[in-house]
Amino acid sequence: MTTDQTSTAGAPSLQADCAQALFNRQLAAYRKIVGENLMFHREVYGLLGELLSREMPRPFKFLDIACGDAVASAAALKGTSVDRYYGIDLSARSLQLASEALKVLTCPVELRCCDFVEAMADWSAPVDVVWIGMSLHHLQTDGKARLMRDVHDALSRSGIFLIWEPTLLEGETRDDWLDRFSVCRAAFAAVTDDEFAAMESHMRLADFPEPADTWRAIGYQAGFANSDELFMMPNRLGRVFKYWN
Ligand SMILES: C[S@@+](CC[C@H](N)C(=O)[O-])C[C@H]1O[C@@H](n2cnc3c(N)ncnc32)[C@H](O)[C@@H]1O
Numbered sequence: 001m002t003t004d005q006t007s008t009a010g011a012p013s014l015q016a017d018c019a020q021a022l023f024n025r026q027l028a029a030y031r032k033i034v035g036e037n038l039m040f041h042r043e044v045y046g047l048l049g050e051l052l053s054r055e056m057p058r059p060f061k062f063l064d065i066a067c068g069d070a071v072a073s074a075a076a077l078k079g080t081s082v083d084r085y086y087g088i089d090l091s092a093r094s095l096q097l098a099s100e101a102l103k104v105l106t107c108p109v110e111l112r113c114c115d116f117v118e119a120m121a122d123w124s125a126p127v128d129v130v131w132i133g134m135s136l137h138h139l140q141t142d143g144k145a146r147l148m149r150d151v152h153d154a155l156s157r158s159g160i161f162l163i164w165e166p167t168l169l170e171g172e173t174r175d176d177w178l179d180r181f182s183v184c185r186a187a188f189a190a191v192t193d194d195e196f197a198a199m200e201s202h203m204r205l206a207d208f209p210e211p212a213d214t215w216r217a218i219g220y221q222a223g224f225a226n227s228d229e230l231f232m233m234p235n236r237l238g239r240v241f242k243y244w245n
Contacts, residue, residue: 023091023093024093025195025198026198026202027069027091027093027094029191029195029198029199030068031069031071032190032191032195033188033190033191034071034072036190038187038188038190038191039134039233039238040233040234040235041072043231043233043234044072044133044164044231044233044240045072045073045075045076045133046076047230047231047240048073048076048131048162048240049075049076049077049078049079049080051162051230051242052076052077052080052081052082052129053079053080055160056080056081056082056128056129056160057081058081059081059082059083060080060081060082060083060128060129061082061083061084061085061086061125061126061127061128061129062077062082062084062085062086062127062128062129062130062131063086063087063088063123063127063129063130063131063154064085064086064087064088064131064133065088065116065120065130065131065132065135065136065151066088066089066090066116066132066133066134066135066136067087067088067089067094067095067098067111068089068091068094068098068133069094069097069098069101070087070094070097070098070101070102071097071098071101072133073085073087073101073102073131073133074098074101074102074104074105075104077105078104078105082105082107083107084107084108084110085102085105085107085108085109085110086110086111086112086125086127087102087109087110087111087112088111088112088114088116088119088120089111089112089113089116090113090114090115090116091113092113095111095113098111099111116135116147117139117143117146117147120147120150120151120154121150123150123153123154125154126154126156127154127155127156127159128155128156128158128159128160129159129160129161129162130151130154130155130159130160130161130162131162131163132162132163132164132165133163133164134164134165134166134238135165136163136165137165137166137207137208137209137210138206138207138208139208140208141208141210141214141218144210144218145218145221145222148161148218148219148221148222148224148243149221149222149223151222152222152223152224152243153223157245158244158245159244159245160242160243160244161219161224161242161243161244162230162240162241162242162243163215163240163241163243164231164238164239164240165209165210165215165238165239165241166207166209166210166237166238167209167210167211167212167215167232167237167238167239168209168210168211168212169236170211170212172211174208174209177209177237178200178203178204178207180235180236180237181200181203181237182200184235184237187235209237209238212229212239212241215239215241216229216241219241219243222243223245224243224244224245225244225245226243226244226245227241227242227243227244228241228242229241230242
């Protein structure tokens with residue numbers, strides 16, 4: 001595992017301690033949300049596993065951008081023909097958890113601790129499937145488009161690109177979408193008020209959903225000839241799209 005982010009000489013500063021503690025709390029809350037299926041990981045990653053089993057019968061190389069702890073990806077990939085797994089994430093702690101979760105796979109696993117925008121700008125290992133779950137929406141529209149171009153360039157000719165990302169309903173604004181998340185509080189009963197408030201403020205700061213038409217258009221701009229919408233979350237906050245040539 002390449003970890004270029006967290007090693008420091010000497011004692012960590014108080015500020016670094018606080019940032020780490022905050023990150024660990026957020027990670028614990030996210031793992032609780034996934035465990036309780038509040039974001040529909042079961043349905044989304046179930047769909048991913050079925051698609052890979054059906055469409056990728058021959059050995060394939062899988063790149064998981066912003067893989068986090070990779071628990072859901074590991075379950076989706078188990079039993080498929082995956083013969084190489086690459087995961088990228090900024091969080092060294094998440095990658096430690098990922099290296100445990102991915103032990104269920106029999107193929108080589110390579111985890112890179114870095115910014116996915118930088119990693120994809122000069123990605124050189126050929127891959128057949130690229131997956132991004134709930135992470136591309138932190139970029140602005142032109143950043144999303146640039147990242148999709150880099151993904152297009154990284155893929156083999158028959159490769160596929162799949163994203164699961166926050167998506168606006170027709171005519172909806174970002175503020176409407178954020179308000180729609182806020183009224184989901186009752187469904188998120190498993191998280192505390194503080195955890196829910198932290199999620200909301202993170203989203204208001206860093207989440208930039210796109211309309212479905214834009215998600216598809218930036219895929220075409222990136223060079224993909226085809227796109228399809230595969231799934232909408234039951235709360236209609238996000239969707240899965242597939243791109244291919
Ligand atoms: C919401 S989690 C998604 C995890 C997983 N893909 C899923 O579907 O549940 C977002 C992940 O993206 C990572 N992340 C966010 N921005 C990143 C960046 N610029 N480069 C690499 N990782 C990033 C975070 O560390 C976190 O693990």
